[in-house]
Amino acid sequence: MAGLLAPAAAAPARLGVTAKEFRFSLSRTALKRGPAVIELDNFGEDVHDLRLRRIGGTRTYGLPETRPGGRTELDVTLRPGIYRLWCSIADHRKRGMFASFRVR
Ligand SMILES: [Cu+2]
Numbered sequence: 001m002a003g004l005l006a007p008a009a010a011a012p013a014r015l016g017v018t019a020k021e022f023r024f025s026l027s028r029t030a031l032k033r034g035p036a037v038i039e040l041d042n043f044g045e046d047v048h049d050l051r052l053r054r055i056g057g058t059r060t061y062g063l064p065e066t067r068p069g070g071r072t073e074l075d076v077t078l079r080p081g082i083y084r085l086w087c088s089i090a091d092h093r094k095r096g097m098f099a100s101f102r103v104r
Pocket of ligand 1: 047048049087088089092097
């Protein structure tokens with residue numbers, strides 16, 4: 001494309017996840033396949049983390065324990081399908097800290 005700047009690589013999709021006791025809120029429920037940044041913001045009063053796995057997948061991704069008011073991020077490459085996410089701390093998952101999103 002003479003005369004034009006080369007297009008920058010597409011910015012990764014971002015998925016914002018906020019944690020409170022005891023639920024997650026997602027900034028969106030569908031993403032495109034490819035590189036993405038998962039961002040966990042802990043707006044609660046307890047420590048939370050995030051586990052992430054595609055249904056049928058073999059790998060579980062993890063964001064570390066995140067303190068109240070803290071933020072952590074994870075770079076991932078998303079494949080088409082449905083991903084489940086949950087908090088792995090204590091019984092938080094049973095108490096409602098789980099969610100899912102779709103990758104197209
Ligand atoms: Cu939790």
